[in-house]
Amino acid sequence: MSPVKQTMDRRSFLKVSLLASGALVVGCGRPADVDADVSAQDTWVANLYVRINPDGTVTIVSKNPEAGQGVKTAFPMVVAECLNVDWKTVSVEQAPLDDRYGRQAIGGSRGTPDGWDDLRVAGTAARYLLVAAAAEKWGVPAAECTAESGVVEHAASGRSARYETLLEMAARLPVPDVGDLKLKSRPADFSLLGKFVPGVDNKKILTGQPLFGCDLRLDGMLYAVYAKCPVFEGKVRNANVDEIRSLPGVTHAFVVEGTDDLRGLRSGVAIVAETWWQADSARKSLRVDWDTNQADSSSDYEKRAEELRAESGETLGSAGDVDEAFASASQIVEAGYYYPFVSHANMEPQNCTALYKESGELEFWAPTQNPKSARQLVANTLGISRDKIHINLMRIGGGFGRRLRNEFMAEVAWIAREVRRPVQLQWTREDDMRHDYYRPGAWHDFKAGLDDDGRMIAFDHHFITFGANGETVSGADLSPNHYPAGLVPNFRLRQSLVETNVPTGPWRSPGHSAYGWVYQCFFDEVAQAAGRDPLEFRLDMLSRSYGDVQIDRQRMSDVLKLAAKKAGWGSREVGDGRGLGLAVHYDHGAYVAYVVEVAANGSFVKVDKVYAAVDCGPFINLSGAKNQVEGGFVDGLSTANLEVTFVDGAAQQGNFDDYELLRIGQAPKIDVEFIQSDNSPSGLGEPPLAPAAPAVCNAIFAATGTRVRKLPFSRSGISL
Amino acid sequence: MSNVTLKINGQSVSIDVPSDMPLLWALRDKLNLTGTKYGCGIGECGTCTVLVDGRPVKSCLRTAERMDGREITTIEGISEDASHPVQVAWHEEDVPQCGYCQGGQILAAIALLEENPNPDDAAIDKAMADNLCRCGTYHRIRKAIKRAARYAAETGGES
Numbered sequence: 001m002s003p004v005k006q007t008m009d010r011r012s013f014l015k016v017s018l019l020a021s022g023a024l025v026v027g028c029g030r031p032a033d034v035d036a037d038v039s040a041q042d043t044w045v046a047n048l049y050v051r052i053n054p055d056g057t058v059t060i061v062s063k064n065p066e067a068g069q070g071v072k073t074a075f076p077m078v079v080a081e082c083l084n085v086d087w088k089t090v091s092v093e094q095a096p097l098d099d100r101y102g103r104q105a106i107g108g109s110r111g112t113p114d115g116w117d118d119l120r121v122a123g124t125a126a127r128y129l130l131v132a133a134a135a136e137k138w139g140v141p142a143a144e145c146t147a148e149s150g151v152v153e154h155a156a157s158g159r160s161a162r163y164e165t166l167l168e169m170a171a172r173l174p175v176p177d178v179g180d181l182k183l184k185s186r187p188a189d190f191s192l193l194g195k196f197v198p199g200v201d202n203k204k205i206l207t208g209q210p211l212f213g214c215d216l217r218l219d220g221m222l223y224a225v226y227a228k229c230p231v232f233e234g235k236v237r238n239a240n241v242d243e244i245r246s247l248p249g250v251t252h253a254f255v256v257e258g259t260d261d262l263r264g265l266r267s268g269v270a271i272v273a274e275t276w277w278q279a280d281s282a283r284k285s286l287r288v289d290w291d292t293n294q295a296d297s298s299s300d301y302e303k304r305a306e307e308l309r310a311e312s313g314e315t316l317g318s319a320g321d322v323d324e325a326f327a328s329a330s331q332i333v334e335a336g337y338y339y340p341f342v343s344h345a346n347m348e349p350q351n352c353t354a355l356y357k358e359s360g361e362l363e364f365w366a367p368t369q370n371p372k373s374a375r376q377l378v379a380n381t382l383g384i385s386r387d388k389i390h391i392n393l394m395r396i397g398g399g400f401g402r403r404l405r406n407e408f409m410a411e412v413a414w415i416a417r418e419v420r421r422p423v424q425l426q427w428t429r430e431d432d433m434r435h436d437y438y439r440p441g442a443w444h445d446f447k448a449g450l451d452d453d454g455r456m457i458a459f460d461h462h463f464i465t466f467g468a469n470g471e472t473v474s475g476a477d478l479s480p481n482h483y484p485a486g487l488v489p490n491f492r493l494r495q496s497l498v499e500t501n502v503p504t505g506p507w508r509s510p511g512h513s514a515y516g517w518v519y520q521c522f523f524d525e526v527a528q529a530a531g532r533d534p535l536e537f538r539l540d541m542l543s544r545s546y547g548d549v550q551i552d553r554q555r556m557s558d559v560l561k562l563a564a565k566k567a568g569w570g571s572r573e574v575g576d577g578r579g580l581g582l583a584v585h586y587d588h589g590a591y592v593a594y595v596v597e598v599a600a601n602g603s604f605v606k607v608d609k610v611y612a613a614v615d616c617g618p619f620i621n622l623s624g625a626k627n628q629v630e631g632g633f634v635d636g637l638s639t640a641n642l643e644v645t646f647v648d649g650a651a652q653q654g655n656f657d658d659y660e661l662l663r664i665g666q667a668p669k670i671d672v673e674f675i676q677s678d679n680s681p682s683g684l685g686e687p688p689l690a691p692a693a694p695a696v697c698n699a700i701f702a703a704t705g706t707r708v709r710k711l712p713f714s715r716s717g718i719s720l
Numbered sequence: 721m722s723n724v725t726l727k728i729n730g731q732s733v734s735i736d737v738p739s740d741m742p743l744l745w746a747l748r749d750k751l752n753l754t755g756t757k758y759g760c761g762i763g764e765c766g767t768c769t770v771l772v773d774g775r776p777v778k779s780c781l782r783t784a785e786r787m788d789g790r791e792i793t794t795i796e797g798i799s800e801d802a803s804h805p806v807q808v809a810w811h812e813e814d815v816p817q818c819g820y821c822q823g824g825q826i827l828a829a830i831a832l833l834e835e836n837p838n839p840d841d842a843a844i845d846k847a848m849a850d851n852l853c854r855c856g857t858y859h860r861i862r863k864a865i866k867r868a869a870r871y872a873a874e875t876g877g878e879s
Contacts, residue, residue: 665845
């Protein structure tokens with residue numbers, strides 16, 4: 001058995017206290033996570049608190065919002081596992097934004113890896129204390145006592161005590177040293193973790209109870225729309241707001257000058273009414289004279305990329321002697337790939353509720369992935385102090401990275417200060433799709449040189465991506481250490497930039513959603529050109545390294561082999577018009593491989609079945625983990641079928657009639673299997689996405705002989 | 721403005737609404753029934769699905785005025801304790817991720833099972849084609865509908 005990787009930060013510390021209610025509170029914190037400006041000596045900082053209540057229930061305070069990634073169920077499971085209580089007695093309280101919690105953003109699949117140690121430390125420390133309390137009460141050695149299902153027992157004397165009877169005594173005992181806690185770490189240690197546990201918010205979701213940001217209703221609340229220029233960066237010259245103000249139900253209509261911050265309050269017209277429908281109806285009569293000076297278009301991007309193709313670009317990374325290796329290669333394979341901009345298209349369009357109080361304080365009820373940066377944005381925009389801003393976190397109807405940006409909060413803040421009543425800003429679907437921070441598109445030109453054995457000895461990669469003022473825009477950068485760096489002896493990554501004014505940002509598995517696609521498709525082409533089996537080719541490539549490799553080659557090989565085995569790769573005929581394709585990828589700490597089976601009828605392709613193998617270390621909730629893999633695959637497939645294009649500085653797609661998300665009939669059956677390794681757990685929100693599209697495209701090739709080198713599929717003559 | 725009487729979840733309510741106000745916004749902003757969600761406003765996503773006389777209807781496309789006298793069921797009206805076989809199946813299969821679209825999905829599934837108590841994948845895909853799920857829970861929606869069909873059969877066809 002391989003050793004457990006110790007990620008525990010020895011600077012973690014614990015604090016135990018007894019509340020007036022009689023509840024025992026165990027907090028766990030890491031000072032490194034807390035902003036320097038909240039380091040007042042008397043401020044107790046904690047990443048989370050575990051509270052054992054006098055009625056025997058357990059509450060944990062969760063600092064991160066829930067957006068469907070399952071953290072609200074997974075975290076209490078970890079506490080229950082370590083505290084040795086029935087997990088159903090554990091519930092989560094959603095914390096508001098509070099500097100004492102340190103990082104409070106969701107993104108980067110970091111919830112599980114960040115929470116893993118703190119949750120286990122807090123849960124285990126609480127259990128140690130309760131056992132010690134019982135031992136002291138009975139005058140027996142703590143080592144002779146056991147704790148299960150919320151009860152401490154001393155078998156030799158037949159005594160037992162429920163946790164809730166031990167709270168006061170536990171609070172008086174010395175706090176255990178974090179380093180002395182023996183934490184459960186391996187799947188073999190777990191009794192609850194790894195089981196299929198349905199979500200804790202299911203009942204509310206399934207009965208339609210208020211839960212999401214847009215579900216909030218406050219007394220006297222008004223509803224707002226905010227009309228911005230369809231052309232990015234456009235500003236209002238003037239608007240017929242007097243006329244708008246006279247329309248039914250409308251209480252306010254005014255121009256907002258806005259700022260030049262593309263991630264902040266942009267110029268627009270606010271319309272506020274008694275109901276949202278009246279605000280949006282009034283918007284149909286809105287006439288705005290827009291000042292625009294931007295004219296980005298997708299066709300210009302394409303022309304520019306074509307010009308850059310012929311240039312050498314900036315070398316971002318290299319190893320060996322690429323040119324000499326190409327000169328000695330016995331075979332050369334070249335291919336160019338393209339993918340477009342795409343939108344996040346959260347099912348819940350952006351919205352936020354705010355109340356500006358007479359005291360000058362501003363309270364939010366926000367579906368945001370990043371409340372701390374929102375607070376800073378609002379403070380800057382309104383010119384008010386951060387400590388006057390209070391942010392309550394609401395369940396999020398889909399994050400995918402979109403809600404790391406918070407301009408909708410700056411908008412509602414400005415409106416709330418104007419109207420001085422609670423106000424809910426609700427974007428339309430069109431607002432949402434036309435004012436996104438898109439995943440940028442890119443072009444990738446690949447050239448591989450093979451030796452006589454069909455092994456890649458040279459790899460040249462020209463990445464033509466998007467930039468502004470000579471720097472890659474958000475979400476458009478590629479690490480020179482990304483595989484196949486380290487897997488090929490002679491390697492070169494070159495980069496060229498197409499200038500853009502379009503706002504871009506992180507989009508689920510930033511970058512990887514596209515990089516997995518280009519690499520895994522091109523490797524298939526190389527394998528085919530070399531006359532080698534795509535699985536054997538990849539396993540062979542992973543069997544050796546040249547310098548530093550950013551992946552664990554063994555783990556990547558293992559998921560590939562497992563997915564292939566499940567699919568019967570190489571051992572069964574799939575029949576005419578059908579094909580199997582595979583892909584593997586690593587990002588955000590996890591390894592995911594898919595084998596996909598498709599059926600083709602001319603250019604029409606149906607993705608029938610997916611065999612998935614995943615190594616994310618020990619997973620917490622079998623249901624949540626599987627759901628992320630199933631959904632991540634669907635998202636990858638869906639997105640490969642979509643694009644956002646630009647004409648004259650505006651997005652052309654606005655709703656689900658021209659941005660057609662995958663529907664149920666296009667979604668495959670998915671069979672997921674996990675490798676329960678002893679590595680530290682990773683998150684799983686992002687890793688399942690990247691290998692989906694390339695596995696599908698490789699299967700399309702196997703079925704039809706068509707290489708999908710341009711996305712969406714329609715650009716390669718394929719329809720789903 | 722016009723005054724309409726809506727029969728929602730078995731109760732009659734009288735409200736004043738603009739004559740062009742969709743049922744969706746009457747539910748959300750006039751009646752505070754926020755279980756019915758806004759997704760697209762053009763009948764493409766199914767997030768705002770309600771049952772009208774037992775049939776799934778996109779509440780963003782019908783005015784409240786035209787619903788006068790019709791039996792409307794929203795997700796709040798299925799059961800208070802999530803005990804309906806479709807809700808039970810949805811929980812046991814743990815269908816939701818973000819959960820935003822699931823109210824509409826459940827109502828569409830209930831209407832399907834009323835019509836076809838034992839649907840196969842093709843029937844499910846056809847009946848659920850109007851309901852988008854951005855999180856991609858389709859695989860589980862199929863499983864949950866089949867599970868609900870089994871439960872309904874076990875309890876004598878009541879669903």
